[in-house]
Amino acid sequence: LTPEAPDALGAGAILAGAASGAWLLQRAWRKRAAYPHATVVAGWSLFAAVTFASAWALGSARGTFTALTLIPVAALAIVAGGRQRRSVRAGRGRTNASLAPEPLERASTWWRTTLRWLLAGPIGMVAAMAMGICYAVWVPGEPQTRLLIGGLLVPVLWGGAMAWTLADNRILRATAVLVGTAVIGFAASILKGFA
Amino acid sequence: MNAQGSAPARKLGKRKGARIPADFVRAVLKGHSLLGLAFAAAIYLVCLTGTVAVFAHELQRWENPSIPPMASASPEAVQTALTQAAGRAGPGLEHVYITLPRADIPWLLVTTDAQGQARSWAADGAGRIVESATASWTEFLTALHINLHLPRSWGIFLVGLTGVALLSSLISGLFAHPRIFRDAFHLRIGGSRRLQEADLHNRIGVWALPFHVLVSLTGALLGLTTIIVGVLGLAMFQGDVERVYALFTPPHPADDPRPAPVLDLRPMFAQVEAANPGGRVEYVFLEHPTEMGGAALFNVDDGSNRLTRLDALAFDREGRLYHASPARENNLGEKILGALGLLHFGWFGGGIVKIAYGLLGLGLTYLAAGGVFIWLARRRDKDRPAPGLERLWTAVVWGQPLALAASAATVILVGGAGVRDLPAALPLAIWGGTTLIALAAAAATDPARLSALGRGATGALLIVAGAAHAALAGERILDPTAWVVSGWLVAIGLLLIATLVKRRNRPMRA
Numbered sequence: 087l088t089p090e091a092p093d094a095l096g097a098g099a100i101l102a103g104a105a106s107g108a109w110l111l112q113r114a115w116r117k118r119a120a121y122p123h124a125t126v127v128a129g130w131s132l133f134a135a136v137t138f139a140s141a142w143a144l145g146s147a148r149g150t151f152t153a154l155t156l157i158p159v160a161a162l163a164i165v166a167g168g169r170q171r172r173s174v175r176a177g178r179g180r181t182n183a184s185l186a187p188e189p190l191e192r193a194s195t196w197w198r199t200t201l202r203w204l205l206a207g208p209i210g211m212v213a214a215m216a217m218g219i220c221y222a223v224w225v226p227g228e229p230q231t232r233l234l235i236g237g238l239l240v241p242v243l244w245g246g247a248m249a250w251t252l253a254d255n256r257i258l259r260a261t262a263v264l265v266g267t268a269v270i271g272f273a274a275s276i277l278k279g280f281a
Numbered sequence: 282m283n284a285q286g287s288a289p290a291r292k293l294g295k296r297k298g299a300r301i302p303a304d305f306v307r308a309v310l311k312g313h314s315l316l317g318l319a320f321a322a323a324i325y326l327v328c329l330t331g332t333v334a335v336f337a338h339e340l341q342r343w344e345n346p347s348i349p350p351m352a353s354a355s356p357e358a359v360q361t362a363l364t365q366a367a368g369r370a371g372p373g374l375e376h377v378y379i380t381l382p383r384a385d386i387p388w389l390l391v392t393t394d395a396q397g398q399a400r401s402w403a404a405d406g407a408g409r410i411v412e413s414a415t416a417s418w419t420e421f422l423t424a425l426h427i428n429l430h431l432p433r434s435w436g437i438f439l440v441g442l443t444g445v446a447l448l449s450s451l452i453s454g455l456f457a458h459p460r461i462f463r464d465a466f467h468l469r470i471g472g473s474r475r476l477q478e479a480d481l482h483n484r485i486g487v488w489a490l491p492f493h494v495l496v497s498l499t500g501a502l503l504g505l506t507t508i509i510v511g512v513l514g515l516a517m518f519q520g521d522v523e524r525v526y527a528l529f530t531p532p533h534p535a536d537d538p539r540p541a542p543v544l545d546l547r548p549m550f551a552q553v554e555a556a557n558p559g560g561r562v563e564y565v566f567l568e569h570p571t572e573m574g575g576a577a578l579f580n581v582d583d584g585s586n587r588l589t590r591l592d593a594l595a596f597d598r599e600g601r602l603y604h605a606s607p608a609r610e611n612n613l614g615e616k617i618l619g620a621l622g623l624l625h626f627g628w629f630g631g632g633i634v635k636i637a638y639g640l641l642g643l644g645l646t647y648l649a650a651g652g653v654f655i656w657l658a659r660r661r662d663k664d665r666p667a668p669g670l671e672r673l674w675t676a677v678v679w680g681q682p683l684a685l686a687a688s689a690a691t692v693i694l695v696g697g698a699g700v701r702d703l704p705a706a707l708p709l710a711i712w713g714g715t716t717l718i719a720l721a722a723a724a725a726t727d728p729a730r731l732s733a734l735g736r737g738a739t740g741a742l743l744i745v746a747g748a749a750h751a752a753l754a755g756e757r758i759l760d761p762t763a764w765v766v767s768g769w770l771v772a773i774g775l776l777l778i779a780t781l782v783k784r785r786n787r788p789m790r791a
Contacts, residue, residue, distance in 0.1 A: 230614030
């Protein structure tokens with residue numbers, strides 16, 4: 087393995103280890119393993135071992151992210167290899183028997199729909215920014231680190247707010263929480279100031 | 282778009298020990314569907330172009346097959362290239378960006394920014410400018426991914442918002458899928474279309490989750506940086522955003538606009554070599570190189586295996602080092618900032634990681650496309666089909682690869698595979714025109730035929746692009762990567778056409 091990148095051998099080792107881990111998990115899932123719990127532990131342990139080995143050989147960050155990229159590829163190959171072929175007629179007329187529940191049907195009004203999207207969009211963004219900036223202002227550490235972690239928090243919190251407000255039936259509760267978060271977050275940030 | 286394909290989650294709320302109430306799952310599914318539908322086209326386009334953009338360096342080399350690849354460039358060669366490029370750029374030279382040969386772009390490349398116009402040239406081993414290094418299609422593609430060819434700030438923000446929507450879909454997708462680990466190997470192909478799509482959607486969504494989170498989070502942050510910094514500046518620095526950026530960038534040199542000869546980089550190279558004996562200069566950024574206040578910032582690969590390993594050294598015109606920031610002393614924030622682009626595009630682990638990013642990127646693109654197909658199939662199952670939307674979505678899904686392939690083939694054919702510089706608007710116009718044609722075709726063509734036409738035409742155009750490149754560039758090809766890219770294009774084209782042949786004996790579907 088070079089410091090630049092995994093060569094074919096190194097990548098092959100990562101892929102082989104990851105595929106072995108996924109194969110063990112698949113055996114346990116299919117109930118074909120003699121010791122299912124031990125097989126599951128062995129499968130996840132292989133994933134962990136591959137990640138540590140990659141980090142050791144390629145550098146802690148580079149190796150970890152290389153493993154996190156190659157493990158899914160290997161696992162998906164195992165999943166694809168174990169696919170179950172069904173006839174064209176299979177499932178016709180009885181699809182609902184093996185499908186998940188239907189999404190919730192809820193009555194809505196134009197103002198609730200508008201408010202819901204405002205919460206998922208601009209209000210959620212402002213609330214997430216308030217929290218991100220609040221983190222950058224209040225948490226100790228190097229200014230660059232606080233800003234970057236605060237910055238990373240913004241899309242995570244905004245995405246969470248989006249998922250929540252589009253799902254929650256109690257739209258006024260979501261409004262109160264997000265508006266309150268934005269006001270408190272910005273007020274607390276301005277109160278202290280960035281140093 | 283939803284968690285279908287798992288066992289009935291309705292039972293979850295009733296089963297002893299179940300932790301996720303059925304109504305909660307259904308409510309999250311509702312939000313997941315709403316979000317997926319609202320952003321489907323944007324997520325699909327950004328994911329598709331992002332997947333291709335992973336290979337932007339290879340495509341750039343494919344578009345410039347006669348630029349000689351080289352392993353390194355001497356300081357003398359860099360100085361010669363800079364002097365020649367500055368002469369060609371003319372007056373008003375503001376900035377110069379010099380990229381030195383490295384593994385993925387083995388060129389000595391000089392880009393000048395004079396009077397608001399950017400021009401790129403490639404130089405040979407002696408530093409002589411050999412040709413313009415314009416890559417019209419690659420630049421079109423990356424701009425489509427980064428800002429959708431909209432006004433820059435708005436476009437970048439919209440792409441950032443798309444990243445947030447994708448991240449949000451991942452979050453709601455997890456909560457909407459209570460059997461995420463139990464069903465992790467369930468993949469049923471054939472039979473019910475809805476079940477097949479749901480299985481594919483959920484398996485790809487689960488197993489490639491680390492990749493999906495990584496690219497959506499980094500993409501969202503890259504897209505939202507301007508607005509985050511703007512709000513931070515407004516709230517904390519009386520609107521002065523420069524104070525935020527100054528935390529991450531070297532100080533600017535003192536402004537002195539008196540004219541001067543082109544900066545002499547050679548003494549600076551000598552200092553860099555002395556300070557970093559094992560280092561390799563990767564990039565030099567020059568500010569006002571023909572003014573007395575000129576300065577040069579060197580980015581030097583320190584040779585370690587760190588993800589962010591570029592030392593930054595800035596010199597003034599007299600060669601005085603006025604800023605030094607070694608990579609080994611970077612704090613966590615600086616490391617994250619340096620890694621964002623690398624992690625987003627998969628440019629940190631060589632060709633194998635790039636191929637893995639390409640495959641996983643295709644999977645993510647499929648998630649965006651398949652989610653809407655599941656929603657449409659569910660409507661059909663409930664006797665509420667939406668044939669118009671089915672046609673429209675099929676036209677979007679297959680119209681985009683077609684539009685990208687059409688623009689690539691046109692650039693190669695009209696530009697003679699790197700012989701003529703083309704207006705930047707050409708690939709954009711072809712892409713836009715093809716997109717409109719595909720959408721118009723949805724009005725009168727059923728989804729199965731649209732899908733077949735899209736696959737067939739995309740495949741044919743990819744083959745044309747690859748074959749035309751080989752035929753037109755032929756003996757001019759000095760970079761073997763050009764052959765590899767053409768080969769891949771032809772292979773992918775053949776694969777797409779093969780799907781038509783294979784499906785001749787099966788009922789057609791979108």
